[in-house]
Amino acid sequence: MAHSCSLLPLPFILVLALIPFSCIPSAQSATDDGSSVHESLLQCLQNNTTPQEQISKLLYPQTSASYASVLRAYIRNARFNTSSTPKPAVIITPTKASHVQATVICAKKVGYQLKTRSGGHDYDGLSYISDQPFLILDMFNLKSVQVDIKDESAWVEAGATLGEVYYNIWQRSKVHGFPAGVCPTVGVGGHLSGGGYGNMLRKYGLSVDNVVDAQIVDVNGKLLDRKSMGEDLFWAIRGGGGGSFAVIISYKIKLVPVPETVTVFRVERFVEEDGTDVAYKWQLVAPKTSNDLFMRMLLQPVTSKATKKKTVRVSVLALYLGNADSLVALLGKEFPEMGLKKENCMEMSWIQSVLWWANFDNGTSPDALLDRNPDSADFLKRKSDYVQNPISKDGLQWIWQKLIEVGKPGLVFNAYGGRMDEIPASDTPFPHRAGNLYKMQYSVSWDEPGAEAEKNYLNQIRRLYSYMTPFVSKNPRSAFLNYRDVDIGVMEPGKDSYEQGRVYGSKYFNANFDRLVKVKTAVDPENFFRNEQSIPTLPNGKAGMTSHTRCSRYTRAIVKTPVPHPFPPTNPVYEPLQPHEEGVPPAGDGKAYEAKL
Ligand SMILES: Cc1cc2nc3c(=O)[nH]c(=O)nc-3n(C[C@H](O)[C@H](O)[C@H](O)COP(=O)(O)OP(=O)(O)OC[C@H]3O[C@@H](n4cnc5c(N)ncnc54)[C@H](O)[C@@H]3O)c2cc1C
Ligand SMILES: *[C@@H]1O[C@H](CO)[C@@H](O)[C@H](O)[C@H]1NC(C)=O
Numbered sequence: 001m002a003h004s005c006s007l008l009p010l011p012f013i014l015v016l017a018l019i020p021f022s023c024i025p026s027a028q029s030a031t032d033d034g035s036s037v038h039e040s041l042l043q044c045l046q047n048n049t050t051p052q053e054q055i056s057k058l059l060y061p062q063t064s065a066s067y068a069s070v071l072r073a074y075i076r077n078a079r080f081n082t083s084s085t086p087k088p089a090v091i092i093t094p095t096k097a098s099h100v101q102a103t104v105i106c107a108k109k110v111g112y113q114l115k116t117r118s119g120g121h122d123y124d125g126l127s128y129i130s131d132q133p134f135l136i137l138d139m140f141n142l143k144s145v146q147v148d149i150k151d152e153s154a155w156v157e158a159g160a161t162l163g164e165v166y167y168n169i170w171q172r173s174k175v176h177g178f179p180a181g182v183c184p185t186v187g188v189g190g191h192l193s194g195g196g197y198g199n200m201l202r203k204y205g206l207s208v209d210n211v212v213d214a215q216i217v218d219v220n221g222k223l224l225d226r227k228s229m230g231e232d233l234f235w236a237i238r239g240g241g242g243g244s245f246a247v248i249i250s251y252k253i254k255l256v257p258v259p260e261t262v263t264v265f266r267v268e269r270f271v272e273e274d275g276t277d278v279a280y281k282w283q284l285v286a287p288k289t290s291n292d293l294f295m296r297m298l299l300q301p302v303t304s305k306a307t308k309k310k311t312v313r314v315s316v317l318a319l320y321l322g323n324a325d326s327l328v329a330l331l332g333k334e335f336p337e338m339g340l341k342k343e344n345c346m347e348m349s350w351i352q353s354v355l356w357w358a359n360f361d362n363g364t365s366p367d368a369l370l371d372r373n374p375d376s377a378d379f380l381k382r383k384s385d386y387v388q389n390p391i392s393k394d395g396l397q398w399i400w401q402k403l404i405e406v407g408k409p410g411l412v413f414n415a416y417g418g419r420m421d422e423i424p425a426s427d428t429p430f431p432h433r434a435g436n437l438y439k440m441q442y443s444v445s446w447d448e449p450g451a452e453a454e455k456n457y458l459n460q461i462r463r464l465y466s467y468m469t470p471f472v473s474k475n476p477r478s479a480f481l482n483y484r485d486v487d488i489g490v491m492e493p494g495k496d497s498y499e500q501g502r503v504y505g506s507k508y509f510n511a512n513f514d515r516l517v518k519v520k521t522a523v524d525p526e527n528f529f530r531n532e533q534s535i536p537t538l539p540n541g542k543a544g545m546t547s548h549t550r551c552s553r554y555t556r557a558i559v560k561t562p563v564p565h566p567f568p569p570t571n572p573v574y575e576p577l578q579p580h581e582e583g584v585p586p587a588g589d590g591k592a593y594e595a596k597l
């Protein structure tokens with residue numbers, strides 16, 4: 001049952017066992033283990049819930065024997081699983097919406113930051129680490145998926161995983177599905193609030209293009225639905241990031257039709273073969289072909305078994321909402337360079353294709369989608385870019401050299417077009433619609449612990465990102481919120497600055513950023529829901545200032561010793577990106593590229 005959510009499989013070496021075991025709260029134990037805030041929080045929560053709710057059982061302070069395992073269960077990046085990673089004072093694990101309401105009220109009262117975690121897949125760990133004293137609101141118990149086939153819809157709770165969503169739909173119908181991500185352990189709460197895309201986006205758009213209602217808890221602890229929150233806030237929580245606006249309890253999603261038989265394939269070429277021709281043509285075909293076809297292309301530096309030399313492998317993976325014969329005919333006409341044959345194709349049910357995309361072995365039962373696979377993660381870093389003009393063959397060849405030179409990171413091209421081109425850029429906060437041929441993901445995963453390895457691989461992926469500058473979107477250089485990347489800008493700890501927020505906000509949201517700021521200012525003027533890349537309030541709102549003073553007075557009254565949270569602890573998470581002089585194509589070529597396109 002080997003399975004991995006990584007796009008670029010790791011060589012399977014178990015060095016994790018070498019990490020010295022360290023007591024989780026050690027970063028704080030010298031000063032304060034958070035027991036005073038735990039006490040105040042518990043009192044407040046008890047005041048705001050009924051005795052029957054036994055709220056104390058849902059809290060994990062640092063002194064709890066289960067604290068480390070609860071914290072680690074949904075850490076999905078081993079970089080943030082070290083003794084020096086900042087830890088929450090208390091983890092709150094609600095089983096009902098009313099617990100969430102009480103938590104919001106009481107987190108404000110004790111003056112601690114509240115981080116909401118659903119599936120924990122944030123690439124930079126923003127749902128479970130912070131630069132300020134904080135609490136985690138951990139949604140893993142709120143995971144119901146209620147499918148209504150007659151209405152072709154479902155209510156899905158934030159703590160459900162995508163695998164659980166797909167499984168529950170499949171149990172009720174073999175001809176319905178939902179367009180969302182390919183990794184089954186990703187959480188609904190972060191995925192949908194951040195946009196959510198998967199291998200049906202050319203047919204049905206993003207996950208958020210198929211969200212019709214939601215239940216949230218706002219900053220005042222009120223439980224709201226689409227009608228009571230209003231269209232502006234409902235717009236914002238469909239791609240603007242949940243962490244800036246509210247706690248998402250659940251979304252109502254519209255199911256989409258899928259055929260009884262779909263087809264998948266994976267075709268690989270090396271660049272010494274005709275890999276460059278295939279990669280070039282992919283850019284012309286994948287964003288323009290039938291909406292029923294999604295093709296992802298992976299570009300990975302590898303060592304050739306035959307020559308022992310480093311080279312680049314081009315792999316194309318596809319999902320086609322139809323049978324193999326019509327797919328072979330379609331690509332025979334549009335993409336003869338790939339030479340797709342029927343033997344390369346596998347016909348299967350949609351749910352089997354979900355398992356195939358998640359790298360499960362052939363014939364694995366759909367039950368595997370229910371495995372949450374807790375407390376397991378690689379060390380990883382991801383970055384993103386958008387490409388609006390095809391890269392020339394010369395450009396690709398230059399990129400192959402750079403991939404080989406840099407070492408480990410690979411690139412994943414995800415075709416857009418189709419339905420994505422039809423939806424206006426302002427329909428949801430996610431702006432990367434018509435005009436974008438594909439999204440690029442930069443991907444590096446490693447299994448050696450320690451600061452040296454981390455520094456090396458972060459440096460590699462940042463160099464590659466720098467090299468790609470001539471080929472990707474500019475002004476702003478756009479990025480995908482769900483591919484969280486703190487390199488593109490962060491809010492300084494304790495600040496609520498429009499100017500700082502605009503640095504990353506304009507990249508994630510382009511022209512939609514200002515509307516998000518307006519919604520944010522209206523619904524959370526004191527900036528309670530915040531993180532290192534959240535939406536700031538309006539500069540002249542100023543509402544934040546007084547409340548901050550008030551909050552810190554609370555903090556001083558309740559927490560005797562302020563808890564120091566060094567962030568980043570030892571690793572340069574926010575080290576500014578150094579421009580690389582070599583990061584441009586050979587002299588004169590940059591212009592030539594533009595001209596050739
Ligand atoms: C292995 C892997 C594969 C991935 N594949 C895809 C993919 O195919 N397509 C894609 O679009 N993305 C993909 N992603 C990115 C993923 O969609 C985002 O990381 C997403 O935010 C994860 O949601 P989560 O609930 O698991 O994360 P979390 O880490 O729990 O949360 C992410 C962010 O959302 C906030 N948040 C979480 N829950 C709530 C809530 N209930 N209310 C308010 N705010 C909340 C958090 O505070 C944090 O800011 C992948 C990530 C990984 C690690
Ligand atoms: C809880 O309620 C009691 C009685 O109303 C009050 O005295 C106390 O201050 C409250 N505590 C908190 C933390 O809200």
Ligand SMILES: *[C@@H]1O[C@H](CO)[C@@H](O)[C@H](O)[C@H]1NC(C)=O
Pocket residue numbers: 019020021022072075076077078081375376377378
């Ligand atoms: C965290 O580290 C421990 C060892 O200290 C390991 O057992 C566990 O699997 C790791 N979890 C993750 C999510 O990396």
Ligand SMILES: *[C@@H]1O[C@H](CO)[C@@H](O)[C@H](O)[C@H]1NC(C)=O
Pocket residue numbers: 346362
């Ligand atoms: C998986 O199944 C397909 C079709 O049923 C078959 O062609 C293929 O060889 C199988 N692959 C493996 C690794 O078993």
